[in-house]
């Protein structure tokens with residue numbers, strides 16, 4: 294298998310990131326504008342293809358919206374993010390509830406197995422965001438009907454979380470590219486999810502490691518310093 298440790302050098306400064314985000318938002322806007330101009334010039338605007346066109350426009354706008362909200366997560370000043378003792382079990386339970394319906398689209402289920410005494414010191418929303426991004430990727434990589442396994446356990450001074458899927462897996466080159474802003478192999482991906490994950494993990498002195506095997510699946514291991522409640 295291939296694995297990669299976090300790479301903080303990949304993180305762009307907020308200024309560089311803002312420029313990249315602006316660029317990335319412009320593409321979907323261009324697509325939508327093009328369609329709207331086309332419709333304006335047509336006498337009988339609605340054809341059999343209209344529904345397809347509107348779906349495309351909505352998809353593009355969704356992508357733009359996601360890029361912006363990912364960016365806001367990073368750009369928000371730390372002083373506005375309250376630090377607290379986070380109950381890992383309750384966050385993972387709520388993330389699982391949130392993503393269960395997303396998984397149902399392709400008949401994927403999330404199997405959650407978390408020890409009681411897992412507490413970390415972090416901003417609750419950021420930790421939740423991190424786990425949503427990782428588990429969402431695992432679902433998206435999964436084959437129809439697959440289960441994604443999410444575990445958390447206490448190990449000495451750390452809380453270790455594992456997210457395992459039996460989906461597409463990644464080649465060595467693909468694993469090495471993870472965390473690079475806008476790196477995505479998905480047609481509607483933002484390629485910002487993991488960049489944010491690295492950013493959040495690093496901020497709380499955690500680590501994130503990918504073990505993957507092409508065609509077999511991926512395990513993501515996230516470790517945070519443990520905090521007694």
Ligand code: ADP
Nearest residue numbers: 430431434477478479482483484485486487511
């Ligand atoms: P996005 O999900 O928008 O593409 P991410 O930053 O979340 O952006 O992920 C970047 C890329 O990393 C994905 O497009 C995918 O190619 C790869 N990836 C991430 N997680 C997994 C996984 N569990 N299995 C296979 N590939 C993955």
Ligand code: MG
Nearest residue numbers: 426430486487
């Ligand atoms: Mg993602």
